[in-house]
Amino acid sequence: MTGALGDGLPIRHVLPGLLGALAAGGTAVLTAPPGTGKTTVVPLALAEAGMRVLVAEPRRLAVRAAARRMGVSYTIRGERHTGANPMVEVVTTGVLLQRLQRDQELAGVDAVMLDECHERHLDADTALAFLLDVRDTLRPDLRVLATSATADAERWARLLGGPVVAASGVTHPVETVWAPPPRPVAPPHGLRVDPALLAHVAAVVRRALGERDGDVLCFLPGVGEIARVAGLLAGAGVDVLQVHGRAPAHVQDAVLAPGTARRVVLATSVAESSLTVPGVRVVVDSGLAREPRTDHARGLGSLTTVRVSKAAAGQRAGRAGREAPGAVYRCWTEAEHERLAEHPRPEIALADLTGFALQVACWGDPDASGLALLDPPPPAALAAAVRTLGELGALEPGPGPGRGKVTGRGRRMALAGVHPRLARALLDGGPRAAEVVALLSEQLPRDAGDDLVEVWRAARRGGTGFAARWRQETRRLRNTSAAPAPTRPAEPRQPGRPAEPAGAAASSPEGSDEEVAGLVVALAFPERVARRRGGGYLMASGTRAELADGSRLRSAEWLAIAVADRPTGSASARVRQAVPIDEETARRAHPVTVEDEVEWRVPPGGRRGDVTARTVERLGAIELSATPLTDADVRPAVLHGLRTEDVLTWTRQARELRDRLAFCHRALGDPWPPVDDLVALADRWLEPELSRARRRADLERIDVAQALLRLVPWSARLDQVAPERVEVPSGSRVRVDYSGEQPVLAVKLQEVFGLRETPRIAGVPVLVHLLSPAGRPVAVTADLASFWREGYRAVRAELRGRYPRHPWPEDPLTAPPTRRTNPRTRP
Known part of the structure; x- marks a missing residue:
C-alpha cells in the first residue's frame, strides 16, 4: 500500500526507524520537510503494521486533501466521509478534542498522529497534552506521533519523551528570487495592507508567469487581499483560483486536482503545509500573514497583519519544490529576511482562551x-x-x-x-x-x-x-x-x-x-449589548462602538453586537454585524444591578465636578435609570472633589496663611503640621464646614483662611513664630513673603539704614530684597553686614545720580533710616 504512494519520497527511508521507535517507547517526533510524504505515507505505514490510526490535521482543507490522497475516511465538523481503507481516519484537531472529551481512552484507536505541530495551533497543543495525559493514566499502549515540517523538534521530543526521527531534505531544489517593491510601501497596520504592495504582488505573479513554467501559488494574508489581487490578474490568460478557509468545496477540489490550463492559486496560510497543489513550480510570497489578537479588557478579538516568520517563509517556499525544481519570489529584500522572527508565536499566547x-x-x-x-x-x-x-x-x-x-x-x-x-x-x-x-x-x-x-x-x-x-x-x-x-x-x-x-x-x-x-x-x-449614546453606542463592557456610515442600524436604540473588532490604535470598537433589540432583551441577556451611587462626578464634556447622590440601575456600563438619593453619606465624594479639583476659594489671605504654616513646619517641625496634603488633614481644619457640605457650592463658600487657623498648635502663636509683617528701622511694617523655601523681606534700601544684622524668623535668616526708590530690586542678600561692607558702595554709585532726591550717605550704618525723599532746595 505505501509502496505505490511513497515511491520516490524520502520518508520511506525512515519508516523502519519510526516504527521501531513507536514500538519501543510509544512516542516519537518526526521531522520532514515539505514534499517528503509524511502526511500521507506514514499513516498508511502504521496501518500496514496493524494499527488503527487517527490523523489530526489543523485545517479542514488539509483533512479532505490528505484523506482523498490516501483513500481513507475523514471527519470534519458537520461532515463525515467513509473511505476504502478502514484502518486510517483523518480528522481536524477540533474533532479529535471532541472525541477525547467523549471517550478519553479512544477505544479502537492504536495510534494518533498530530500533523504539522510546528504551526502551534491551540487545538493541536491541547490535543497533544490530553493524549499524553491519557498515555500516563489510561492507555500506556497508545502510540502518539507528532510531525513537524521544521527541524526545531527537541522541545517536542522532551515533551513527548520520545526520540526525533528526521527525514531527508527537500525533494527538489527551490531557487529564491528577491523581488521587493520598487518604492517603499507602508507597513501593515491592523487589517490594512498597502494597495501598492498588492499591486506589486500581482506584478510579480505576472513576472513569474513570464519567466517560469508551471502553476503559480501566491500567498496573501487574507480573503480581501486575495480578491484584490485576483482582480488585478484579470486578463492574464490563466485560471485564477482563490483558496482560503471559506472557499467552497468545489474550489478546494479544483485546487487539489491537476489542471488542464495554467493556473494561479491565490491562498492564505492554509496552503503552507499538509497538502500538495499539483502543478505548482513557482511560489510568490507577499511575506504577510494574519494572527489573532485579543483585547481581554474589552472582550474583543481581532486579526492583525504581521510579517511571516522565517520558518513560515520556508514552508511556503517548499510548495514550489514538491514535484520538481521550482522558484520562490519573495516580495521583500534579503536584508529584511534576516530580521524576521525565527518562528511564529504560538496561538496559546495570542488567542481568546x-x-x-x-x-x-x-x-x-x-x-x-x-x-x-x-x-x-x-x-x-x-x-x-x-x-x-x-x-x-x-x-x-x-x-x-x-x-x-x-x-x-x-x-x-x-x-x-x-x-x-x-x-x-x-x-x-x-x-x-x-x-x-x-x-x-x-x-x-x-x-x-x-x-x-x-x-x-x-x-x-x-x-x-x-x-x-x-x-x-x-x-x-x-x-x-x-x-x-x-x-x-x-x-x-x-x-x-x-x-x-x-x-x-x-x-x-x-x-x-x-x-x-x-x-x-x-x-x-452579553457584554456587547449596546445602547445608543451620542453618535455611537456604548456597550455593556464600557467600550464605545461605532457603526459604518450609512448603516441601516443607526436608528436602533439598542443593539446586540455579534461581530466587532477594535482597529489598531482606536479606542472604539467597529461593529461588523449586529441586530436591533429592545431593552427587555438586553435585560434578559445581561444581569442588571441596582446600587446607591455617591460620587464626585464630572459631566461628559465638562470640567467642573460636583457631588451626585442617586440610586442607579445599570446594565454593565450602561445606565438605565437614576433617582436622587437624599440621605446618603457624601463625605467620601466631597473629599474626592477636594483632592481632584481646585474647589476651595483661595483668597490672598488664605494663600499667605498656608505659606506661613508651611514655613513653620519646615523650620520647627512638630507640632506644626505639614500642609502639602491638606485633604489628608481635612478632619483637623475643615470641620464643621465639611460635615455640612453637600455640594460644590458649599465648599466654595468656606472661609479658607479662617479654617486654616485651626492648624495652629494650641501651644503656639502664629504671629510670634511667623509674623505676617516685620518692622524695619524706618518704622514701616513690611509684609514677609513665605511662599519660597526662605522668608523674603522686600524693602526699600533707605528704610534699613542702620540695620546691621539680617532679621531672623524662627531662627531662619530672612532673604532681604533691597529695592530702589522705584521699587525695583537692586540687591538680594541674606547677610546685611556683608552687603554694607562690600555691596553698598557700588549700588550707591549707580543710583545716586538716578535718584538725587533720595539720601545716599557714605556710611549707611550711621545714617537715619527714612521713607521720605530729601527736601527740595529753594533757589
Whole structure:
C-alpha cells in the first residue's frame, strides 16, 4: 500500500526507524520537510503494521486533501466521509478534542498522529497534552506521533519523551528570487495592507508567469487581499483560483486536482503545509500573514497583519519544490529576511482562551497546571477566560474547593463544537437558535452587511456555498442541542459527579427573525449589548462602538453586537454585524444591578465636578435609570472633589496663611503640621464646614483662611513664630513673603539704614530684597553686614545720580533710616 504512494519520497527511508521507535517507547517526533510524504505515507505505514490510526490535521482543507490522497475516511465538523481503507481516519484537531472529551481512552484507536505541530495551533497543543495525559493514566499502549515540517523538534521530543526521527531534505531544489517593491510601501497596520504592495504582488505573479513554467501559488494574508489581487490578474490568460478557509468545496477540489490550463492559486496560510497543489513550480510570497489578537479588557478579538516568520517563509517556499525544481519570489529584500522572527508565536499566547479553558476544565485540570503544554497559557488571558465561563454558567462560581469545576451545563457546551459563548446561546436561545448560531460559527461572506438578520435571510434563500454550509451546520447544531446531557467520563485527575446546570436562561418562545436573532446574539455576547449614546453606542463592557456610515442600524436604540473588532490604535470598537433589540432583551441577556451611587462626578464634556447622590440601575456600563438619593453619606465624594479639583476659594489671605504654616513646619517641625496634603488633614481644619457640605457650592463658600487657623498648635502663636509683617528701622511694617523655601523681606534700601544684622524668623535668616526708590530690586542678600561692607558702595554709585532726591550717605550704618525723599532746595 505505501509502496505505490511513497515511491520516490524520502520518508520511506525512515519508516523502519519510526516504527521501531513507536514500538519501543510509544512516542516519537518526526521531522520532514515539505514534499517528503509524511502526511500521507506514514499513516498508511502504521496501518500496514496493524494499527488503527487517527490523523489530526489543523485545517479542514488539509483533512479532505490528505484523506482523498490516501483513500481513507475523514471527519470534519458537520461532515463525515467513509473511505476504502478502514484502518486510517483523518480528522481536524477540533474533532479529535471532541472525541477525547467523549471517550478519553479512544477505544479502537492504536495510534494518533498530530500533523504539522510546528504551526502551534491551540487545538493541536491541547490535543497533544490530553493524549499524553491519557498515555500516563489510561492507555500506556497508545502510540502518539507528532510531525513537524521544521527541524526545531527537541522541545517536542522532551515533551513527548520520545526520540526525533528526521527525514531527508527537500525533494527538489527551490531557487529564491528577491523581488521587493520598487518604492517603499507602508507597513501593515491592523487589517490594512498597502494597495501598492498588492499591486506589486500581482506584478510579480505576472513576472513569474513570464519567466517560469508551471502553476503559480501566491500567498496573501487574507480573503480581501486575495480578491484584490485576483482582480488585478484579470486578463492574464490563466485560471485564477482563490483558496482560503471559506472557499467552497468545489474550489478546494479544483485546487487539489491537476489542471488542464495554467493556473494561479491565490491562498492564505492554509496552503503552507499538509497538502500538495499539483502543478505548482513557482511560489510568490507577499511575506504577510494574519494572527489573532485579543483585547481581554474589552472582550474583543481581532486579526492583525504581521510579517511571516522565517520558518513560515520556508514552508511556503517548499510548495514550489514538491514535484520538481521550482522558484520562490519573495516580495521583500534579503536584508529584511534576516530580521524576521525565527518562528511564529504560538496561538496559546495570542488567542481568546475561553474555549481552551472549558476544554481543560472538562478534562479535570481547570488551571491547566498538570498538562504537558509546550507553552503555558498567559495567566491574564486564562483568568479572563475563566471569568467568562463563570458568567456563562459553565464553571462553578464562588469561593471554595468546587470553584472552577465544570458544571453539567458546561459539559454540554463543550460538546457543541462551537465557542462556549455560542454554545450558551444554542442552549438558551430557543428552538431557532441553531440557525443563528450556525451563522456565527463560520466566517460570514465578505459582502455581508452589518445587519445580521439580512444575512440570515439571505442564507435561508440559498443559492450560495455559504448557504449550503449554513444549512449543514444548522442541522448539526439542532442535533447537538437536542441530545441528552452527557454523563461525565472518567477523569484521570479530578473524579466526581457533574455539577448541576447553572445560569441557564428560560427558553425563548417563537418570535420574529429580529427577536430570535437579537436574543441569541445577546445571550452569546452579553457584554456587547449596546445602547445608543451620542453618535455611537456604548456597550455593556464600557467600550464605545461605532457603526459604518450609512448603516441601516443607526436608528436602533439598542443593539446586540455579534461581530466587532477594535482597529489598531482606536479606542472604539467597529461593529461588523449586529441586530436591533429592545431593552427587555438586553435585560434578559445581561444581569442588571441596582446600587446607591455617591460620587464626585464630572459631566461628559465638562470640567467642573460636583457631588451626585442617586440610586442607579445599570446594565454593565450602561445606565438605565437614576433617582436622587437624599440621605446618603457624601463625605467620601466631597473629599474626592477636594483632592481632584481646585474647589476651595483661595483668597490672598488664605494663600499667605498656608505659606506661613508651611514655613513653620519646615523650620520647627512638630507640632506644626505639614500642609502639602491638606485633604489628608481635612478632619483637623475643615470641620464643621465639611460635615455640612453637600455640594460644590458649599465648599466654595468656606472661609479658607479662617479654617486654616485651626492648624495652629494650641501651644503656639502664629504671629510670634511667623509674623505676617516685620518692622524695619524706618518704622514701616513690611509684609514677609513665605511662599519660597526662605522668608523674603522686600524693602526699600533707605528704610534699613542702620540695620546691621539680617532679621531672623524662627531662627531662619530672612532673604532681604533691597529695592530702589522705584521699587525695583537692586540687591538680594541674606547677610546685611556683608552687603554694607562690600555691596553698598557700588549700588550707591549707580543710583545716586538716578535718584538725587533720595539720601545716599557714605556710611549707611550711621545714617537715619527714612521713607521720605530729601527736601527740595529753594533757589
